[in-house]
Structure formats: structure tokens, C-alpha cells
Amino acid sequence: MENPEAEIAGVIRSLTQGTRKEQQKVLDDYFLPDAFFVHPFCRVPSFGSKQVRVPLTNFQLTINSRLLILLIYQWYRILSPRILLEVDSVAHDKKTNSLYATIRQTFTIWIVPFSIWQANVQLVCLLNLEHLQVDKNKQPLLSHGDNKNVGKASGKRYFIRGQQDHYQVNEFLKFIAPLxxxxxxxxxxxxxxxxxxxxxxxxxxxxxxxxxxxxxxxxxxxxxxxxxxxxxxxxxx
Incomplete structure (x- = not known):
């Protein structure tokens, strides 16, 4: 992101309302490979790319924490294919590289007939940012593996190091105990x-x-x- 306050609403909408391809593209473009994710119901700790062998095969799969975040968002869309969401406000604290977004969303589980139950919730999303040099493809030049490419840097962009979703207790109770x-x-x-x-x-x-x-x-x-x-x-x- 070059202007986090202006761009983050579109990023959030693509993650929560987009197709699987849109979700993956947004994560690849804006989240670091070792990004972390914290939510009242799930957590993804930060870890870099690792090679994992698929059981009973010779196939090697590359996984990192960003891939697990993608799977969480895809499961989120499976549970609620139609999500209504509004980003009410955004604030960027440049001193700490923190981006705050206040969000309202309506979450409806598809298996519930006639949408008789919906979770209308509010939350504050805290995104931890890093301002990094990028290559010509606008991908981050990470210090642990891309020092040789620093000379090919083409400007700097903000990337998401981690996401923390903060709900009041009465808000996340709407998900698990609606009645x-x-x-x-x-x-x-x-x-x-x-x-x-x-x-x-x-x-x-x-x-x-x-x-x-x-x-x-x-x-x-x-x-x-x-x-x-x-x-x-x-x-x-």
C-alpha cells in the first residue's frame, strides 16, 4: 500500500467479500509471507516459508503463515457466502505503523434457513504495518533473503505484518450464542x-x-x- 488509509477499505472488502482468487491476490499483494493473525476464535502465529511433504506422496508443499490466513478467510466465506460489511473509519498511526479500522458486518451462516439468524457485529481491526523497499513487481525486498536485490529497489510500500481483530465480549457472543x-x-x-x-x-x-x-x-x-x-x-x- 502506498496510502494505507485510502486503500485499506478495498483490501478488507476483497478479503471478506471477494472470490477465492481475489482473496489470494490481496493476501499476496498486501500481507507479508510470515504475517500473523489474531481473532477471538482462531490464531495464526508468524512463521516463514517451509517445505512440507504431503503424506503418502513425494509432493512437496510450501506453506507459511500467510497461507493459513488465506484458508481462514476462505472458510469464513464458506460459512457466510453473503457478507454485508462497512468500514466506518480508518486511522493510521505513523509513529507505531499501526492502522486502525472500525468495521460493521452482518454474518449469516448459509445452513440456517431463511436467514432467521444473523450476527450484526462491530469490531476494531488493528493492522501492524511495515514500510519496505519493493522490487519492480512491487514485492517486498525482505532482509532475510533479498539483500542481493536491494540495488534493484523501486520505491517503498506498506505491507501488513499482522492483523488483530478486537471484539467486545457481547459482540463475539453473537457468533456462538445468538439466542x-x-x-x-x-x-x-x-x-x-x-x-x-x-x-x-x-x-x-x-x-x-x-x-x-x-x-x-x-x-x-x-x-x-x-x-x-x-x-x-x-x-x-
């Missing part, structure tokens, strides 16, 4: 808020005693120490 579990968790959150208010009302004397006996003396000691330090500095001058 009221999310609402029950919402009620539990309200009850926990009520307990917090009751705890403060009943135990405020404990807080007051703690602040008087511990916090206030410590603060006074710090202020006195800072004052002494200033005096010592002035004397040295």
Missing part, C-alpha cells in the same frame, strides 16, 4: 455498574482513611523532596 446471550451479557454489565456504585456508597470511609493515612503523606514527601532538589540546584549555580 439472547449478548443481551444477557449486556444486563450483566449494567448489574456490575450498579455493584460499583453500591460499593463506593458503602465503602467511601475506607477510601477516605486510606487517602488520609497513605496517599497524602506520600504526596507531601514528594513535594518536599522536589523542593529540596530545586534548592540544591540553585546553590550549585
Amino acid at each position: 439472547g446471550a449478548s443481551s444477557l451479557y449486556y444486563l450483566w454489565q449494567l448489574f456490575a455498574t450498579f455493584l460499583s456504585a453500591c460499593g463506593v456508597a458503602l465503602l467511601w470511609p475506607v477510601t477516605s482513611v486510606y487517602e488520609y493515612a497513605v496517599v497524602q503523606p506520600n504526596n507531601n514527601g514528594q513535594q518536599q523532596g522536589n523542593g529540596n532538589a530545586q534548592i540544591d540546584t540553585s546553590e550549585n549555580h
Whole structure:
């Protein structure tokens, strides 16, 4: 990606709504071979390309973590062939090379007749980026294997090092327990808020005693120490 904020919505739509070929092309173009993936229900740790022999054959298969991410997205499309998705906002933190996208999606399992159950969920997708030199085919020149090609670099692009999907608990409950579990968790959150208010009302004397006996003396000691330090500095001058 040359402009992550402008391009990431199209990348997300191709991964979640595209054909198998579109999914593979997007992953090959934008994800690093050893990219990682974290989701409440699955995880792909980062690992580079490895040769694996298919059992009972002489066929060698090259696998890496990006291939497993592809299989997750393909399974995602099999479970829900028709996915409605909107990218509401995107923000790029250039200091940490982090890209944040807030997403709304409607997930419908094909085996459920007449779409009587749908998971309408919200999430924040965090993408960890790397700004790397690329060759003439806009593929990354990776330091561990492509040092000899650095002289052939043709600019730099952003690539996805890893993806982390963050859901609130009540959101991912919609996937696994659609019949009221999310609402029950919402009620539990309200009850926990009520307990917090009751705890403060009943135990405020404990807080007051703690602040008087511990916090206030410590603060006074710090202020006195800072004052002494200033005096010592002035004397040295």
C-alpha cells in the first residue's frame, strides 16, 4: 500500500467479500509471507516459508503463515457466502505503523434457513504495518533473503505484518450464542455498574482513611523532596 488509509477499505472488502482468487491476490499483494493473525476464535502465529511433504506422496508443499490466513478467510466465506460489511473509519498511526479500522458486518451462516439468524457485529481491526523497499513487481525486498536485490529497489510500500481483530465480549457472543446471550451479557454489565456504585456508597470511609493515612503523606514527601532538589540546584549555580 502506498496510502494505507485510502486503500485499506478495498483490501478488507476483497478479503471478506471477494472470490477465492481475489482473496489470494490481496493476501499476496498486501500481507507479508510470515504475517500473523489474531481473532477471538482462531490464531495464526508468524512463521516463514517451509517445505512440507504431503503424506503418502513425494509432493512437496510450501506453506507459511500467510497461507493459513488465506484458508481462514476462505472458510469464513464458506460459512457466510453473503457478507454485508462497512468500514466506518480508518486511522493510521505513523509513529507505531499501526492502522486502525472500525468495521460493521452482518454474518449469516448459509445452513440456517431463511436467514432467521444473523450476527450484526462491530469490531476494531488493528493492522501492524511495515514500510519496505519493493522490487519492480512491487514485492517486498525482505532482509532475510533479498539483500542481493536491494540495488534493484523501486520505491517503498506498506505491507501488513499482522492483523488483530478486537471484539467486545457481547459482540463475539453473537457468533456462538445468538439466542439472547449478548443481551444477557449486556444486563450483566449494567448489574456490575450498579455493584460499583453500591460499593463506593458503602465503602467511601475506607477510601477516605486510606487517602488520609497513605496517599497524602506520600504526596507531601514528594513535594518536599522536589523542593529540596530545586534548592540544591540553585546553590550549585
